[in-house]
Amino acid sequence: MRRKITVLPGDGIGKEVTRGAIEILEAVAERYGHEFEFQYGEIGGTAIDNSGTPLPDETIELCKSSDAVLLGAVGGPKWDNQPSHLRPERGLLAIRKQLNLYANLRPISYFSSLAESSPLRKEIIEEVDFVIVRELTGGLYFGKPSERTTHEGKEAVVDTLFYQKDEIKRIIELAFELASKRKKRVTSVDKANVLESSRLWRETAEEVAAHYPEVELEHMLVDNAAMQLIRNPRQFDVMVTENMFGDILSDEASVLTGSLGMLPSASLSTEGPNLFEPIHGSAPDIAGKNIANPIAMILSAASMLRLSFGLEEEAEAVEKAVKDTLDSGARTGDIAGGQTSTLTTKEMIAEIKGAILDQA
Ligand code: NAI
Ligand code: MG
Secondary structure (H helix, E strand, C coil), X not given: XXXXXXXEEECCHHHHHHHHHHHXXXXXXXXXXXXXXXXXXXXXXXXXXXHXXXXXXXXXXXXXXCCEEEEEECCXXXXXXXXXXXXXXXXXXXXXXXXXXXXXXXXXXXXXXXXXXXXXCHHXXXXXXXXXXXXXXXXXXXXXXXXXXXECCEEEEEEEEECCHHHHHHHHHHHHHHHHCCCXXXXXXXXXXXXXXXXXXXXXXXXXXXXXXXXXXXXXXXXXXXXXXXXXXXXCCEEEECHHHHHHHHHHHHHHHCCHHHCEEEEEECCXXXXXXXXXXXXXXXXXXXXXXXXXXHHHHHHHHHHCCCCHHHHHHHHXXXXXXXXXXXXXXXXXXXXXXXXXXXXXXXXXXXHHHHHC
């Protein structure tokens, strides 16, 4: 199979971990006889420095001319005090909108060898296996107006939570499709006791559920969901929610498995290429030190193989290589627990790459 992949390393550890994903994909290509062509683009702070904008038009053109996009992470203290149109995170919001990436899938699963690096007890996190489906191109992060203003002569501010019903419907349908292939349970998270938008969300979920009699639908208020994630995360199969709620809950869920550095995500497009990125940011505190955990990025590349290229066997080979590498005791600092000897980013990448080639 021949595929063209746009790689957007971004800032900070984004550059270090994307190199890992590429090495792993090259190993997959070698083992299975595929040809992956990589083309590189700029986004975030790096793009601001070089082109004066967080998402240059050439980057979007590159993405649209490829079969899938891999993104590292953006941001850093260097750009924190910029006006908002010159902030790296603007590049993220813009690429989601321009590639119509309406759904962000964040699988949360338990690695038995990492039980000791979770702050929660093993009995609580054992066998955890669910997916958060976050709406990505609407809701509070995109609604207009979003601005500083004045009200009755005093300083004020407004953000807007706006959805068209069709946007709610398509993300909930995706959650039901996923659940129908998994444990057949959808938890729809909202704040229907307060927000009108959540009441439409809830009604829409009921309408979609009527077409999936085999899938059970449960509604949960977002504050309760935040608590249930810690009390009993095993109850979840597919959780679907609004953009900001999903942002917050998925970061919370990330601690279940031990480290942000372990969690991949997939952003699906209504047309065009899908985008795959780790859920973590650019980690300025450890950037450039060759100690970042590359696994979230590598598992994102595995999702790309599965969801964009239909290469299930190859995706599983990467996931197995990660699991075997962890089982062998290999750890980067973030997942080391009490262990004193840790691997660098490059060493971890080499271990996982070796595990892929060894399986052959
Ligand atoms: P962060 O995810 O970059 O880091 C949070 C903590 O987790 C840090 O202590 C970091 O060292 C650690 N960490 C994250 N990824 C790791 C990895 N792969 N291996 C080992 N440790 C890891 O979030 P933070 O610090 O809130 O944000 C830093 C910058 O990243 C900000 O500019 C923020 O806006 C941006 N950001 C970008 C995102 C993206 O590109 N999708 C997502 C979240 C934040
Ligand atoms: Mg976040």
